[in-house]
Amino acid sequence: MLGERLKQLREQKKLTQQELADALNISRGTYAHYEINRREPDDSTKLKIADFFDVTTDYLLGRTDEPNTVKKIQTIAAHRTDDPMSDLPPEAIRSIEEFKELMRIKYGKKPT
Incomplete structure (x- = not known):
């Protein structure tokens, strides 16, 4: 999921892998491995990518399909009415x- 999202975001910005790798201060080969899901970026790099594309890490990781909405944990409370x-x-x-x-x-x- 992460690789597909990365490729989609990069292509939307009309960037090459090299241009994005340079912006993230990593090698093009390392970045290419992220896109094909051969390697996963560390948390620090995930944050840089999310900031660069102005999306949430939840979106990058496929936890939500909304680029700028954090997935909220739903809490259900039960109480007695009597x-x-x-x-x-x-x-x-x-x-x-x-x-x-x-x-x-x-x-x-x-x-x-």
Whole structure:
């Protein structure tokens, strides 16, 4: 995937492999190996390439098809909509609150 993206970006800019290699301060042979997926650039070189083409490393690596959009990690949170203590009598709820305060004191938290 990386090699294809590199070649596509280079050709869009109408650059030769030598011109791009010079811009990245690497040999043309090294760069050519990147395009044919024979070698992979180190992280520092990937960043230089991404900066040169004004794309994200996620795009270079094929994690997204959007050149300038970072792939976001989706977090899904679940929560209860019912109150599991709603059926407890008031004295039970007070006991729970007292226990919570005791634990805060015991473990060094200030009472609320």
